[in-house]
Amino acid sequence: xxxxxASAGSAQTGQQHADHLWRHTDPKPSYDAVVVGAGGHGLATxxxxxxxxxxxxxxxxERGWLAGGNMARNTTIIRSNYxxxxxxxxxxxxxxxxxxxxxELDYDFLFSQRGVLNLAHTQQDVRDSRRRVYANxxxxxxxxWLTPDEVAKVCPxxxxxxxxxxxxxxxxxxxxxxxxxxxxxxxAFARQCDQYGIDLIQHCEVTGFLTSGxxxxxxxxxxxxxxxxxxxxxxxxxxSVLAGTLGLRLPVQSHPLQAxxxxxxxxVHPTVVMSNHVHVYxxxxxxxxxxxxxxxxxxxxxxxxGSVHVIEQQMAAAVELFPIFARAHVLRTWGGIVDVTPDASxxxxxxxxxxxxxxxxxxxxxxxxxxxxGWVMAHLVATGTPHALNEPFGLDxxxxxxxxxxxxxxxxxx
Ligand SMILES: Cc1cc2nc3c(=O)[nH]c(=O)nc-3n(C[C@H](O)[C@H](O)[C@H](O)COP(=O)(O)OP(=O)(O)OC[C@H]3O[C@@H](n4cnc5c(N)ncnc54)[C@H](O)[C@@H]3O)c2cc1C
Numbered sequence: 001x002x003x004x005x006a007s008a009g010s011a012q013t014g015q016q017h018a019d020h021l022w023r024h025t026d027p028k029p030s031y032d033a034v035v036v037g038a039g040g041h042g043l044a045t046x047x048x049x050x051x052x053x054x055x056x057x058x059x060x061x062e063r064g065w066l067a068g069g070n071m072a073r074n075t076t077i078i079r080s081n082y083x084x085x086x087x088x089x090x091x092x093x094x095x096x097x098x099x100x101x102x103x104e105l106d107y108d109f110l111f112s113q114r115g116v117l118n119l120a121h122t123q124q125d126v127r128d129s130r131r132r133v134y135a136n137x138x139x140x141x142x143x144x145w146l147t148p149d150e151v152a153k154v155c156p157x158x159x160x161x162x163x164x165x166x167x168x169x170x171x172x173x174x175x176x177x178x179x180x181x182x183x184x185x186x187x188a189f190a191r192q193c194d195q196y197g198i199d200l201i202q203h204c205e206v207t208g209f210l211t212s213g214x215x216x217x218x219x220x221x222x223x224x225x226x227x228x229x230x231x232x233x234x235x236x237x238x239x240s241v242l243a244g245t246l247g248l249r250l251p252v253q254s255h256p257l258q259a260x261x262x263x264x265x266x267x268v269h270p271t272v273v274m275s276n277h278v279h280v281y282x283x284x285x286x287x288x289x290x291x292x293x294x295x296x297x298x299x300x301x302x303x304x305x306g307s308v309h310v311i312e313q314q315m316a317a318a319v320e321l322f323p324i325f326a327r328a329h330v331l332r333t334w335g336g337i338v339d340v341t342p343d344a345s346x347x348x349x350x351x352x353x354x355x356x357x358x359x360x361x362x363x364x365x366x367x368x369x370x371x372x373x374g375w376v377m378a379h380l381v382a383t384g385t386p387h388a389l390n391e392p393f394g395l396d397x398x399x400x401x402x403x404x405x406x407x408x409x410x411x412x413x414x
Contacts (some may be wrong), residue, residue: 002189018187022066022194030227031059033381034219035234036242038062038070040182041359042234043189044374045381048167050196053382054301054373058198061221063205069215070236071368073295073304075259077283078274078368079116079134079177081143083409086392087345088139093389094372102370105211109181110286116156116177117151119321120276121166128408129172136174146171155271157324161220162185164320166278168384178285179272182367186323187373206235208245209356224389228382230355234373234381237302237334237337239360243390248351252339252361255296258306260333264288268324276408278317282325290328292318296338296364308363343403348376349386349394357381358395 018059033049035042049055063069080091102108107278120129125232129145136143140404148160151171160168168329190200201223210218211224235242240250265288274281294314297306311333319326341347341361346369348359357380366373372389379387386394395404 009339018183021187021191024202025199025201027221027226028060028222029205030218031108031199031221032229032230033231033232033402034058034226034228035060035232036219037069037233037235038066038190038200038202039234039236039378040186040189040370041236041373042172042232042372043067043186045232045234045359046198046374046375047189047196048374048378049200049381050193052378056196056198056380059226060193060200061206061219061226062200062202063203063222065202066190066200067183070336070338071186074182074367075276075281075291076179076182076318076367077116077177078111078180079174080141080218080368081116081118081132081172081177081409082406083132084404084406085139085408086404087409088136088141090255090372090389090393091268091369092139094369095376097371097375098180099176101188102216105188105192107184107191109161109184109188110285111178111180113176113178114277115173115175116272116274116405117155117171117173117327119151119171119273119275119277120169121275122169125277127231128170129170131277131299132214132409133172136367137250139245141174142176143174146173146283155273157268157322158273159321159323160392164329166320167394172181177272181286183368185203206242211246211353214353217355229355232381233358233360234377236360236362236366237339239339239358243351246353250347250358250360251395252341254302254333254339255297255299256303257293257304257338257364258310258314258333258335259293260283260311261289261291261331262328262333265328269322273321275317275321276295278321280314280317280321282318282322285313289331291326293364296344297335302337304335304337305359342398344406345404346393347395348373348390349380351395355384368413
């Protein structure tokens with residue numbers, strides 16, 4: 001049986017179990033393009049390679065299980081209200097794609113544009129936030145500045161009392177922002193890839209590259225060598241490990257980033273609330289859990305756990321902002337490994353190898369960019385040249401100094 005072929009019309013109403021959305025194949029000896037890592041970014045890259053460029057002799061190689069990395073661990077916030085023009089362009093391209101994606105992928109992955117509030121707790125926060133709103137408006141990104149009273153109207157359960165330790169002095173609000181069900185997004189891309197005949201190969205770790213001069217000719221894997229015309233690296237928190245096998249040193253550091261969910265609650269939280277200053281962000285999943293995240297653990301690590309004190313601080317901040325959560329039980333916590341660059345912006349572009357392309361450094365915020373990453377990586381792999389949207393995000397910015405410093409507007413401080 002070829003389980004990948006769900007009929008187009010069935011998806012919105014009776015979606016199939018993830019195991020039946022794609023074929024489980026063995027690797028072929030060679031492909032036109034190999035994508036390393038079957039997270040959202042890798043799957044979206046393969047999808048747009050087929051859809052936008054007609055390239056379907058493609059394998060996506062995944063060392064674990066499909067979308068079991070950060071794609072399975074993130075807190076699903078989608079927004080495009082970043083400060084700099086370059087960031088606004090790529091994140092807004094992603095948001096516009098998200099708006100049509102359920103229909104395009106024929107899969108209801110619960111994309112919910114419930115808005116995102118980014119809180120300000122100090123006068124400097126207020127100035128930075130208002131500056132960002134003005135920048136967003138100039139870039140055609142929806143965004144407004146709300147006073148504490150206006151914040152309370154959007155999110156009545158939020159404590160905007162001036163008596164708290166870090167009072168809410170206002171917030172930026174992006175109404176078109178929101179959340180989506182991350183695992184369903186991955187499955188939706190995977191099913192479409194499968195229907196194009198793309199091989200999605202799990203438990204196949206890339207351990208190195210085959211090279212000839214400054215060309216990559218294939219990949220070494222735990223399931224044998226595979227020849228490849230072009231290779232796209234979308235390995236998220238492990239990018240520097242992989243690049244290291246070529247002697248390529250990336251400007252990224254890998255950190256654990258944690259999140260947790262509460263027990264199920266009635267619908268109480270209408271939007272998404274984030275605070276860089278007290279380091280917590282909260283939304284409510286469709287099923288009812290409160291989904292909460294914090295800042296990165298400050299040390300480098302590949303342990304997908306993280307430290308308890310980060311969770312303690314995150315919970316203290318959450319309970320002060322949302323007193324009604326004080327008695328909610330934590331159901332589970334987890335961590336992912338995120339790769340962080342010095343300017344809190346991603347690296348998407350060329351490498352010293354002419355047919356090896358890299359996408360990494362998304363830190364705490366790459367889920368929201370998933371469709372745009374796929375779009376520009378597919379362009380890069382298909383044409384060998386950067387798309388205008390990712391050109392500013394090349395590795396060379398760390399030598400030219402043309403940094404895109406998004407520390408203030410990146411999700412949580414890192
Ligand atoms: C707790 C947490 C909360 C987050 N919250 C948000 C959020 O709310 N909004 C947002 O926009 N972003 C968020 N992020 C960030 C976001 O999840 C990542 O930036 C994004 O998922 C990275 O791209 P990806 O989906 O392809 O990564 P991944 O899903 O990690 O994909 C990379 C894949 O590569 C595989 N891989 C690695 N090395 C190899 C190898 N050698 N061979 C083969 N396969 C390999 C991994 O197993 C993995 O499956 C969060 C991350 C975490 C951890």
